[in-house]
Amino acid sequence: MLMKDGWFFEDDMPFATAIKTKGSLYSKKSKYQNIEILDTVTMGNLMLLDGKTMVSEKDEFYYHESIVHPAVSIHPRPKKIMVIGGGDGGTVREVLKYKSVEDIELVEIDEEVINVSKKYFPEIACELNNPKLKIKLNDAIEYMKNAQEKSYDVILCDSTDPEGFAAGLISKDFYKNASKALKENGIYICQSGSLLIQENEFKMSLENIRTAFKYVDAIVSMIPIYPGCMWSFLIASNKPLDKKIKNIPSGKTKYWNEEIHEKLFAKPEWIKEKYFSLQAVK
Amino acid sequence: MLMKDGWFFEDDMPFATAIKTKGSLYSKKSKYQNIEILDTVTMGNLMLLDGKTMVSEKDEFYYHESIVHPAVSIHPRPKKIMVIGGGDGGTVREVLKYKSVEDIELVEIDEEVINVSKKYFPEIACELNNPKLKIKLNDAIEYMKNAQEKSYDVILCDSTDPEGFAAGLISKDFYKNASKALKENGIYICQSGSLLIQENEFKMSLENIRTAFKYVDAIVSMIPIYPGCMWSFLIASNKPLDKKIKNIPSGKTKYWNEEIHEKLFAKPEWIKEKYFSLQAVK
Numbered sequence: 001m002l003m004k005d006g007w008f009f010e011d012d013m014p015f016a017t018a019i020k021t022k023g024s025l026y027s028k029k030s031k032y033q034n035i036e037i038l039d040t041v042t043m044g045n046l047m048l049l050d051g052k053t054m055v056s057e058k059d060e061f062y063y064h065e066s067i068v069h070p071a072v073s074i075h076p077r078p079k080k081i082m083v084i085g086g087g088d089g090g091t092v093r094e095v096l097k098y099k100s101v102e103d104i105e106l107v108e109i110d111e112e113v114i115n116v117s118k119k120y121f122p123e124i125a126c127e128l129n130n131p132k133l134k135i136k137l138n139d140a141i142e143y144m145k146n147a148q149e150k151s152y153d154v155i156l157c158d159s160t161d162p163e164g165f166a167a168g169l170i171s172k173d174f175y176k177n178a179s180k181a182l183k184e185n186g187i188y189i190c191q192s193g194s195l196l197i198q199e200n201e202f203k204m205s206l207e208n209i210r211t212a213f214k215y216v217d218a219i220v221s222m223i224p225i226y227p228g229c230m231w232s233f234l235i236a237s238n239k240p241l242d243k244k245i246k247n248i249p250s251g252k253t254k255y256w257n258e259e260i261h262e263k264l265f266a267k268p269e270w271i272k273e274k275y276f277s278l279q280a281v282k
Numbered sequence: 283m284l285m286k287d288g289w290f291f292e293d294d295m296p297f298a299t300a301i302k303t304k305g306s307l308y309s310k311k312s313k314y315q316n317i318e319i320l321d322t323v324t325m326g327n328l329m330l331l332d333g334k335t336m337v338s339e340k341d342e343f344y345y346h347e348s349i350v351h352p353a354v355s356i357h358p359r360p361k362k363i364m365v366i367g368g369g370d371g372g373t374v375r376e377v378l379k380y381k382s383v384e385d386i387e388l389v390e391i392d393e394e395v396i397n398v399s400k401k402y403f404p405e406i407a408c409e410l411n412n413p414k415l416k417i418k419l420n421d422a423i424e425y426m427k428n429a430q431e432k433s434y435d436v437i438l439c440d441s442t443d444p445e446g447f448a449a450g451l452i453s454k455d456f457y458k459n460a461s462k463a464l465k466e467n468g469i470y471i472c473q474s475g476s477l478l479i480q481e482n483e484f485k486m487s488l489e490n491i492r493t494a495f496k497y498v499d500a501i502v503s504m505i506p507i508y509p510g511c512m513w514s515f516l517i518a519s520n521k522p523l524d525k526k527i528k529n530i531p532s533g534k535t536k537y538w539n540e541e542i543h544e545k546l547f548a549k550p551e552w553i554k555e556k557y558f559s560l561q562a563v564k
Contacts, residue, residue, distance in 0.1 A: 007293070009300045014323035015506075020296035041296035042479070059478070062550075196341070196506045197324070222504050222512050224297075224478045229511030230504050255550045263545035268344075268537045 008038055010052060015197050016227045017053065019043055025120060030112035032165060037120045043225060045120045047088065049113070049160055055088050059224045060124055063191075063231075065256040066221035068094035070264050071154055071189040071235055072101075073245045078153045079103065082181070084140040084169070084190075086158035087113030089125035095156070096127050097249030104133045107140045109165065141168040147181035155182060157190035162201060170205040175212035179238065188213065188236045195220065195271060196228030205234060206275060214238045219264045220271065230268075290320055292334060297479050298509045299335065301325055307402060312394035314447060319402045325507060327402045329370065331395070331442055337370050341506045342406055345473075345513075346372035347538040348503035352546050353436055353471040353517055354380055355527045360435045361385065364463070366422040366451070366472075368440035369395030371407035377438070378409050379531030386415045389422045391447065423450040429463040437464060439472035444483060452487040457494035461520065470495065470518045477502065477553065478510030487516060488557060496520045501546045502553065512550075 009016040019040050026037040036048040044057025055063065068091055072078050080103045083091050087108035095101055106128075108114060114135065117125040127133065136143060140159070155178050162170045169190070178188050188209075193201040202218075210216050213236035223231040235241060243265055245258060267276060274280060291298040301322050308319040318330040326339025337345065350373055354360050362385045365373050369390035377383055388410075390396060396417065399407040409415065418425060422441070437460050444452045451472070460470050470491075475483040484500075492498050495518035505513040517523060525547055527540060549558060556562060 007291075009289075009291075011289070011300075011302075014302035015325065016300040018291045018293075018298040018300040020293075043297065224510045224512055228506045230506055254552045257548075257551045257554065259548035259554075260550065263541075263548040266539075266541035266545040268542060269539045270536045272539065272541075 008046070010227065013197050013227060017225050019046060019225065021046070026116060028112070030110050032110045035112055035116055037116065046225075047116070047121070050164070052161060053225055053227075054160070055090065055121065055124065056225050057121060057123065060088075060090050060121075061254040062221065063223045063226075064090035064094050064124075065253055066219065066223070066231070066264065067091060067156055067158055067189060067191060067233055069249060069253065069256040070219050070233070070261060071156065071187045072098055073247050073249065073261065074241070074243055075154055075187050076185065076246050078247065080152050081105070082107060082147070082152050082155045084155070084157040084159055085166075086156070088117040088121055089114070089128040091156055091158045092130070092133060093124065093127045094249070096130060096132065097251040098247050099250055100247065102132060105136055106133060107136045107138050107143045109137070109139050111137050139165070141174055144174060144177040144181060147177065149180050150183050152182050153186055155186070155188045157188070159191065161193065161198075162205070170201070170208055172208045172211050175209045175236075179212040179236075182238070185239045186237065187241070190234055192218070192232045192234045194226060194228045195230045195232050195268075202232050203275075209234050209236050212236070215241050217241055217265060218267060218271070218276070220267050221264055290328070292509065295479050295509060299507050301328060301507065303328070308398060310394070312392050314392045317394055317398055319398065328507070329398070329403070332446070334443060335507055335509075336442070337372065337403065337406065338507050339403060339405065342370075342372050342403075343536040344503065345505045345508075346376050346406075347535055348501065348505070348513070348546065349373055349438055349440055349471060349473060349515055350376035351531060351535065351538040352501050352515070352543060353438065353469045355529050355531065355543065356523070356525055357436055357469050358467065358528050360529065362434050363387070364389060364429070364434050364437045366437070366439040366441055367448075368438070370399040370403055371396070371410040373438055373440045374412070374415060375406065375409045376531070378412060378414065379533040380529050381532055382529065384414060387418055388415060389418045389420050389425045391419065391421050393419050421447070423456055426456060426459040426463060429459065431462050432465050434464050435468055437468070437470045439470070441473065443475065443480075444487070452483070452490055454490045454493050457491045457518075461494040461518075464520070467521045468519065469523070472516055474500070474514045474516045476508060476510045477512045477514050484514050485557075491516050491518050494518070497523050499523055499547065500549060500553070500558070502549055503546055
């Protein structure tokens with residue numbers, strides 16, 4: 001992370017998003033990571049975990065709507081949900097727009113992320129006290145190993161990059177455990193990195209998830225503050241993924257709508273050829 | 283433009299793309315603007331005009347395929363084409379993938395951009411000597427004023443930001459002249475800026491183009507090196523825009539395909555509501 005003349009950008013990659021800041025609002029090491037909140041000129045408050053861009057007030061809806069609606073809207077009747085990571089509460093907020101949802105478990109390892117989000121991102125964290133939500137302060141890898149079989153309708157992995165304590169979240173074992181924890185028609189979705197600068201991470205995640213689920217597809221969305229912006233999500237199930245919308249979120253959305261829904265599943269030609277052609281899937 | 287510790291980014295906006303560079307390959311003031319070519323770590327050669335990011339070798343296809351294929355593929359029989367700006371040759375290269383195209387005029391004010399592109403971007407400039415191409419070293423605003431009426435099938439405005447000598451390219455008069463120069467079922471397309479940080483430019487361009495054409499729509503694409511990445515294009519005609527693909531480009535594409543084609547016309551909910559709802563169009 002580089003902070004120079006008021007500009008922040010992640011300088012450990014050769015391509016980054018530079019954001020002009022007005023200063024730091026919070027900076028503290030939790031048990032697991034450095035948490036920093038920057039006050040930016042145009043993106044509102046910005047959260048960094050170990051120097052990595054996580055979420056900004058202004059563009060958070062692109063990310064949260066991209067991870068939630070493609071998966072939850074196509075499930076016939078989503079009732080029981082698990083969210084991994086996502087301590088800022090944005091994913092939970094979007095999931096709760098579905099009336100059928102009765103029960104959400106938020107498996108966040110770091111309580112400080114939750115506390116800081118409530119203070120600095122009130123519009124994102126607005127549902128973190130919802131009675132349908134159970135917060136589990138656990139390591140998701142252990143939690144998934146012990147999860148009850150065939151009990152979740154949708155599992156959403158809204159994690160940091162798969163490094164350090166989060167590295168196991170794209171392993172074959174983790175995906176296998178997630179596959180077991182889902183009901184027969186359950187759906188798994190996870191963020192899988194930048195297709196511009198983290199293609200190796202996407203590739204590894206895709207190879208591993210294919211060993212655990214019968215049907216795997218990718219979503220390509222736009223997250224303006226993430227480097228290269230072209231962001232991928234993997235979506236998987238053991239039943240064919242019928243992409244028709246079956247549930248409409250009751251609250252307003254800012255990015256997602258029916259047209260965007262279908263388009264999220266469209267892939268740039270080079271991605272389609274390299275990873276989703278008949279040869280690539282073999 | 284800021285160049286520090288090998289990083290380049292446009293620091294005149296509070297949000298930018300930071301690109302790690304290895305050095306400068308060319309830097310010279312032409313009659314119209316500063317032209318600079320940087321050698322970057324992951325994006326290949328990068329062209330800046332007056333310090334603004336124009337094109338990089340690695341991601342140029344997102345831009346060029348986004349401006350060309352949505353417009354040219356839906357025209358019933360594109361034969362005569364005008365390209366404004368686009369001296370790097372990328373737009374011309376994509377247009378020439380349509381077998382029916384007989385005649386392209388490239389109206390580029392700055393010959394130096396063409397010369398530099400041939401040297402530093404050979405894969406982008408590869409068709410700049412094609413016999414179907416006529417290069418017109420003219421100011422596009424004057425050129426359009428004097429263009430023969432009802433003579434072009436598609437006009438593509440691949441210009442820099444509408445500032446300085448390019449400011450007139452989003453004026454009502456310019457759009458009116460373009461509308462006149464097109465055949466009855468002709469199609470106009472232009473880049474219209476970042477929806478994240480240049481919304482005012484998009485708004486003004488949209489308001490003006492609506493005074494000159496009966497049917498106007500927007501395309502939202504991803505251009506990884508452009509700030510905020512979420513890039514807009516306006517597409518307009520005096521006949522209803524039938525978005526069905528009627529011509530398939532004969533050469534290979536890396537981004538565009540039939541699914542992406544439809545995706546490009548889908549708009550984030552906030553854009554749809556604000557600019558393309560019934561109220562917004564009134």
